[in-house]
Amino acid sequence: MLAVFSWISLSPLRINLQSDDFELFGLARCFAQERSAIDARWKELQREAHPDKFAAQGAAAQRVAMQWSVRINEAYQRLKDPMRRAAYLCELHGAPIRAEDNTAMPAAFLMQQMEWREALEDARADSELDALDDEVAQARRAALAQCEQLIDQQQDYAGAARQVRALMFIARFADDIERRREQLGQ
């Protein structure tokens, strides 16, 4: 029988993990990375694998090229974004983020979140949003620095996973600032 269907979303899953993102991009498995090196590597790989390169070679080549191209883009998305890169490293080392069933955060962090939310609700001018943006960017930089320390120096992946969860809160709040900016702009 076909009733009303609705779904509960589970965690996103990766496709094709024979070689991990770092192996694919020929990068050391660590958090600290040069963005320009990741970008250059991405283009280098796409030059080899993009379906356009095989457009004159039939459907079979197209299909295989697309699988590779998709896989390269997937790895690129994850590697270039420091938060996702940190999350990926935690997962690779057996410390999954589990953001959906692990929402416990330190009290001080939650207090700061509440203050930010209030400031956002009260914000009327672009300059107020800019100030909030700066504060959020600073918190983000601090959390990323923590990630680097925990992953690359201390190999404390559980600790890094906590930082990633904090980064997810921060990212969501940054999106809300953008949305607010759009509302005020109209």
Next chain:
Amino acid sequence: MALLQISEPGQSPDPHQRRIAVGIDLGTTHSLVAAVRNGVSECLPDAQGRVLLPSVVRYLANGGRQIGYDAVAAQAQEARNTSASAKRFMGRGLKDVAEAGKLPYDFVVANDAGAGGMVSLATVDGNKSPVEISAEILATLRYRAEDTFNDDLYGAVITVPAYFDDAQRQATKDAAQLAGLNVLRLINEPTAAAIAYGLDQGVEGLYAVYDLGGGTFDISLLRLARGVFEVVATGGDSALGGDDYDQRFATALLQRAGLGTLEALSPRERRNAQTAARRAKEALSAATTTSVTFEVDGRAHVVDATRAEFEAATSELTATTLRLLKRVLRDAKVSADAVQGVVMVGGSTRMPVVREAIATLFGRPPLVNLNPDEVVALGAAIQANALAGNASSGDLLLLDVTPLSLGLETMGGLVERIIERNSTIPTAKAQDFTTFKDGQTAMAVHVVQGERELVSECRSLARFELRGIPPMVAGAARIRVTFQVDADGLLSVAAKELASGVEAAIVVKPSYGLSDEQVAGMLKEGFASAEADMAARSLREAQVDAERMVLATESALAADGDLLDAAERTAIEALVARVRTAARDAGEPRAIEAAVEALAEGTEGFAAARMNRGIRDALAGRNVNEI
């Protein structure tokens, strides 16, 4: 005595080795076809030397049709049977066409449950869908190219607005198929413009392309570097263009002169009023005053018009483009001063008010040194030439993005986004879902496109069902839904229950698209090829296809034959020989197609091995550099 031609180094001198591939800009107001000849991309003119083909098709009572300038000439007398701006209705239903009442057409909705009802026009020759109308234009350009080269076309790159959604892209591909074109790729218009511009001017860095055409507006932000065209973000409005400026201007002038509304005019007078407004708009790009003649109830009225009045009547439209432009900058997280130049594309960017607005926003004048009408077709031709394998490989790499987020409906009519807008294509993403009720054995998958949270505010792309899920308690089933967007920007979706392996998949045929059966039926009716012998043509097409496949396989064997052992190689060579024999001896396309298919299947493993080698070589190249 004529001089002998010598080809460019690296370009094939043998005309049989060179594949004729064209770029087609299928525009709202006019369309163009271009090709790379002697290393230079150029637009192909018709027999009268005109490169623009007005995107206008007139249907005649006897089943005949006029396309281009002839149709334009009859437009005012034959408003109902003459389709202009069909691009605005591609992949659209009646409720999407907001301005339907202002246009001089009889809109009908295709009475076909499967098609879901793309809007069609009722003409003396029956109902014509925008796909069929566009196919007429594409076929005309195809014949023009074939006449120019006196040869069959290998394939075409067709441009679409970057902001076209899946339904509009699919409709464009369907139209090309109807016109008998082998679509090498759909590419986005601003990206095509950037190719022409970037290769022409040799620029590097971050560039914006502001593309305001007759009926669509696109804005793309690209990073250009040594042959790589990376789209960083894109935005726009697929129903905003020069046509809207004409309508707003006509409405304002009629109102000021006390002549009533545009909607109140007869179809013929309405068409004339819009044409008059368009001419005045064009005149006001050079002059500051002009006059417009409107015909109302059979009487001519001359109305004075100024540039200031035009700009006031249309300021909302220009402001909308700037708002969309700023959103793209925000999406890309860059400020206006990080942009090194703004390339202007589309005839509507000739309006001084648009150029001034861009200059103000970016603090520098926009780049207008390429013909805004031709630049898209020129870029598409360069990409077509590369895809056909004529250019030395690796010169050009396009990394484009999806313009709109893709997702599906979940509990409470909410959208779960699977692929975010501005993701580089091709892309794929899988997400797991579960059942909501105990014993649930089926699941409805509703695929939507758009940025809003509610399904009702997004565009519905397709629905399908996954049936045969074994009964389990709610939440126990694991249904993996995979979204895949290919290099043309077209979506396919698959769903699979992981425990039982039950699967369902569709290539998303949008709600307003044509079914494969409909396309096949139209082709059988000899659509867009009234004079061509269909049987002979499909045989010829199968032969060209076979030849293409044989050449591709042979070049692969020459390059990477060492990947195969002797037995594998013999098997592939036997398949190649079978295709050759079939292409030469079989008098009907089916046998050839079957042999081609067998070859494609038989070389799949080889293709995969070659790809793996390519990637490994890339990795190896990197390691050597590091040492």
